[in-house]
Amino acid sequence: MRKAILDEFKLEPSELFLTAIHTHSAPSPTINKEKGHPNNVEYTENLKGKLTEAIRSALNNMGPVTVGCGVGYCPIGANRRELNISPSGQSSIRLGRNPYGPTDKEVLVTKLAKPDGDAVAALFGYATHATCLGPKNYAISGDVLGLAEQFVEKILGEGKIAPAFAGASGNIDPWFRVLPAFNNEPGWIPEPVLLGTMLGEEVVHVYRAIETVRGGGEINTAFTILKLPSKPSDETAAKKDLPPTPLAITAGRVGDIAFVGIGCEVLTEIGLAIKSASPYKNTFVIAHCNGAAGYLAPGHLHIEDGYEIRSSPFAPAAADMVVKQAVAMLHKL
DSSP, X not given: OHHHHHHHHTOOGGGOOOBOOOBSSSOOOOOOXXXXXXXXXXXXXXXXXXXXXXXXXXXXXXXXXXEEEEEEEOOOEEEEEEEEEOTTSOEEEEEEEETTSOOOOEEEEEEEEOTTSOEEEEEEEEOOOBOSBOTTOOSOOOHHHHHHHHHHHHHHOTTOBOOEEEXXXXXXXXXXXXXXXXXXXXXXXXXXXXXXXXXXHHHHHHHHHOOOOEEOOOEEEEEEEEEEOBOOTTOSSOOTTSOOEEEEEEEEEETTEEEEEESSEEOHHHHHHHHHXXXXXXXXXXXXXXXXXXXXXXXXXXXHOOHHHHHOOBOTTHHHHHHHHHHHHHHHO
């Protein structure tokens, strides 16, 4: 999809932030006609066409906008690296809920409006998997982030769009996670709706409180592919004889708002480190952007082990290299 879009519109790699919200309640994109289900191949081709048409429409209808940014907070994301002690006293990290683990509660909202004040869009970022619904669910849904988008668009009114970015959320799940379906028993609010609405209301609160908007200012972008030290899958330690694992990093700034896209499932500690070192007042850190290289975890978590560590293709030293590269790119912009 990236290649098709870049070729069609003669864009540089840095000029495209192709991202996913990581819902598990959607068809699996594939163009592999031999291994992929025919329905998913058809879905992917249709999606590529829709993306291309959306971009063409945007480029053909560009006009000036004013931009403002605001910050809110939301508690719906929970660290999922739960400590488990076996009857024999052995400790392990499993996927669950760790209410004391690090999370990024920040809801970052960018308001776009026409010069006459008419609102155009509310872009927002929040760090969570969109996995309130689990593998037993067969309903197609944007899950928490998609439902939050729909809520914001409904409240802001016709013609307004609210694209969501999944932040650094490799180890963050919704408070209620991997449920089998929407619970429709009388009086019950289905958990994806409850959490999506809570996030959406915070986005609207922040959006409506943004009073200062200005011309967007200078736009700059950058793109690189890092060659990072690797480790074998299902192991925790690096091996010198393995070839490096590539990772795409995309950076951009619009005025005083920065964007960092990382082509993998980046754990929240890494996103927090990039934000804290960014030279910009507001920095969106976006996971699943221009690539899908697997989990990237900070070095100290490799000692603890766990699902994200075992399945990661990256060695413990890789995370610090990514943080330094991303921050350096932001400074150069």
